[in-house]
Amino acid sequence: MFETLKELPGDKILALMQLYRDDPREAKIDLGVGVYKNADGVTPVMKAIKDAEKQLWEAEITKTYVGLIGDPAFSDAMIKLVLDGVVERKAVASAATPGGTGAVRQAFDFARMANRNVRVFVSTPTWPNHLSILKHMEIETVPYRYFDEETCGVDFDGMMADLAAAKPGDVVLLHGCCHNPTGANLNMAQWQEVVALLQKTGATPMIDIAYQGFGDGLDDDAAATRLVASSLPETIIAASCSKNFGIYRERTGLLMVVSQDTSRTAINQGTLAYLNRQNYSFPPDHGARLVTMVLNDDALRGDWVTELEETRLSMLTLRQQLADELQAKTGSNRFGFIAQHRGMFSRLGLSEADVLKIRESHAIYMVGDSRINIAGLNSKTVPVLADAIAQVVKS
Numbered sequence: 001m002f003e004t005l006k007e008l009p010g011d012k013i014l015a016l017m018q019l020y021r022d023d024p025r026e027a028k029i030d031l032g033v034g035v036y037k038n039a040d041g042v043t044p045v046m047k048a049i050k051d052a053e054k055q056l057w058e059a060e061i062t063k064t065y066v067g068l069i070g071d072p073a074f075s076d077a078m079i080k081l082v083l084d085g086v087v088e089r090k091a092v093a094s095a096a097t098p099g100g101t102g103a104v105r106q107a108f109d110f111a112r113m114a115n116r117n118v119r120v121f122v123s124t125p126t127w128p129n130h131l132s133i134l135k136h137m138e139i140e141t142v143p144y145r146y147f148d149e150e151t152c153g154v155d156f157d158g159m160m161a162d163l164a165a166a167k168p169g170d171v172v173l174l175h176g177c178c179h180n181p182t183g184a185n186l187n188m189a190q191w192q193e194v195v196a197l198l199q200k201t202g203a204t205p206m207i208d209i210a211y212q213g214f215g216d217g218l219d220d221d222a223a224a225t226r227l228v229a230s231s232l233p234e235t236i237i238a239a240s241c242s243k244n245f246g247i248y249r250e251r252t253g254l255l256m257v258v259s260q261d262t263s264r265t266a267i268n269q270g271t272l273a274y275l276n277r278q279n280y281s282f283p284p285d286h287g288a289r290l291v292t293m294v295l296n297d298d299a300l301r302g303d304w305v306t307e308l309e310e311t312r313l314s315m316l317t318l319r320q321q322l323a324d325e326l327q328a329k330t331g332s333n334r335f336g337f338i339a340q341h342r343g344m345f346s347r348l349g350l351s352e353a354d355v356l357k358i359r360e361s362h363a364i365y366m367v368g369d370s371r372i373n374i375a376g377l378n379s380k381t382v383p384v385l386a387d388a389i390a391q392v393v394k395s
Contacts, residue, residue, distance in 0.1 A: 012128070013367060020365045028363035029381050031372040034180070034344060036214075036243060036311065039378040046246045048304035052293040065282045068273040070096025070254075074288040077295040078254045082209060082222055082239055086230040092258050093268035095276050096283040099251040100210045100240025105133055106255045106275050107206055107236050112139060113271060115169040121162070121203070122173050123147075125347075125369065127180045130173060130208070142170075147182045152337040152349045154184050160197060168202035171236070174228070176209030177221040178343020181371040185215070185342055191224045195231045205232060210240040213308045214315065215342035229258045241291050243344070244308055250287025315344065318377050325386035330393060347371045354392040362388040 016032040035043050069075070075094040083092070097103040111118045120139055122130055123146035134141050142165070145158030166172055174194070179185050186194065198205055205228050212221045229235040234257075241252040257268045276283060294300045319339045326335040338346050350358075350370035358364050364385055366372045377385065 011132075016365055016367065019359075023363055023365075025363040027384075029365065029376065029384065031364060031366045031376040031385070033376070034373055035248060036246065036344060036375045037373075039314075041378075043248070044246065046304060046307050048294045048300045048307065049245060049247060049290055051303070052290045052297075052300055055293065056289060066285050068276045068282060069094065069269070070283045070288055071285060071292065073296070074292045075254060077292045078239060078241075079256060081218070081295060082212065082237065082256070083226055083229055083258075084219070084222065086226040087258055087260070088262065090265060091260060091262050092256050093265050093272055094254055094256045095269075095272035096285075096288050097238075097253040097255050097276075098280065098284055099242055100208070100238055100253040101129060101133075102251065102280075102283070103238035103240065103253040103255040104130065104208060106272070106279065107238050108133060108137055108139060109275050109279075110255070110257065110271060111171045111204070111206070111236065112137070113275075118169060118171055119166075120171045120173055120206075121166055123159075123175070123179075125181055126173070126175075127208070142166075144172075146179075147184055147347065149349060152182075152184065152347065153340075154186060154190070156186070156190055156193075160193065163194070163197055163203075164201065166198075166201045166203035170201075170203040171206050172198065172203050173206050173208065174224075176207045176212070176225040176237075178211035178215045178345070180210070180343070181345050181347055181367065181369065183341030183343055183346035183374075184337070186224065188223060188227070191227055195228055198228075198232055204234050204236065206236040206238070208238045210238075211243050211343045212239070213244040214312055214344060217312065218305070218308070233260050234258065241287060245287075245291055245294070245304070247287045247290065250290070251284050252287030252291060315374050318374050318379070318382060319346070321379065321382045322374075322377070322386060325383055326389060329386050329390035334393075335389070344373050344375050345371055346374060348389070350389070350392065357392050358388045361391075364388055 013032055020030050037043055074096055079092050097106055119142050120134055121142045121144050124143045144162035145155045148155040207225050209225050215221045237256040239254045242248045259265055259268055294304050323336055323339040327333055348370040352368045355366055355368055355370050
């Protein structure tokens with residue numbers, strides 16, 4: 001029967017990574033892969049995580065399963081981190097997942113169980129895996145305008161016009177902070193308008209929050225998620241620990257389902273446990289346990305917050321440096337938006353031909369839509385990138 005299988009399209013970012021690896025040029029720069037790197041090009045293990053691992057190694061006496069939804073202490077710690085008490089704890093059902101991607105997949109499954117004909121409204125653009133998973137699951141997607149190619153900001157009027165077509169039983173997928181792939185974010189006044197529109201349409205918000213702490217700080221980055229969760233009858237939240245705890249390979253995420261009608265929580269919780277059982281039974285625990293230890297121990301948490309803040313500020317410094325270099329080299333403020341974007345990514349507004357020219361002539365690798373990973377830069381490579389961009393936009 002295997003002869004019926006057909007070759008599937010490859011992941012463009014993974015293909016780009018292979019091109020980068022195969023490039024023999026020593027001065028090549030990788031701005032494609034969505035992983036945080038320090039100035040030395042290393043994705044470090046955070047001090048708090050290393051210390052927690054040492055403590056866990058000394059104390060752990062079993063590797064047995066912890067339950068279908070993972071360790072309840074992990075859920076409690078993450079719910080507090082993301083929501084900080086804006087809704088009652090008893091209003092939140094939750095389940096540990098293999099990374100933020102696992103949370104996203106389970107969230108779509110949860111929504112489809114609630115409404116077999118669910119439609120998911122998705123920003124243009126969005127993280128490519130959102131669309132890939134939805135297509136694989138054969139869930140109808142409805143695009144809504146988001147990124148303005150001219151200003152490299154948010155097309156808010158277009159977004160609101162498109163979301164007005166949502167209805168009860170639909171899901172509206174939103175990025176909690178640090179929009180991937182654009183870096184362009186709503187301000188709080190705009191978030192309040194989105195909430196008002198969702199209240200009017202009756203659609204259910206789903207928030208993917210994968211970069212809390214990478215934008216404007218832990219609380220500021222969670223402010224929109226907290227506003228939505230506290231203002232609407234139901235909210236789905238997919239949270240990732242990969243970036244802000246630096247534990248990518250540990251695959252640590254949490255799916256939260258908020259229902260203001262707390263009589264629904266038990267059914268929501270049972271549904272999440274059922275979905276975990278159908279997909280992978282018990283979620284991984286190692287990363288979740290480390291996160292729990294860090295969040296619940298004052299000393300570990302203090303180290304984590306300090307290092308996370310250093311990471312955030314380093315990316316803001318690189319953003320400002322790149323914006324300043326480009327202004328100096330192009331004689332215009334065309335790229336001033338880079339300093340205003342937040343998170344790891346910015347979309348530069350270059351054509352695919354420009355991106356190819358930069359790759360071929362300067363060994364600088366970015367995604368075809370001109371998304372760059374700011375964390376792939378350092379103070380020495382920023383001028384190199386600025387020179388390359390200036391050359392293509394002037395030609």
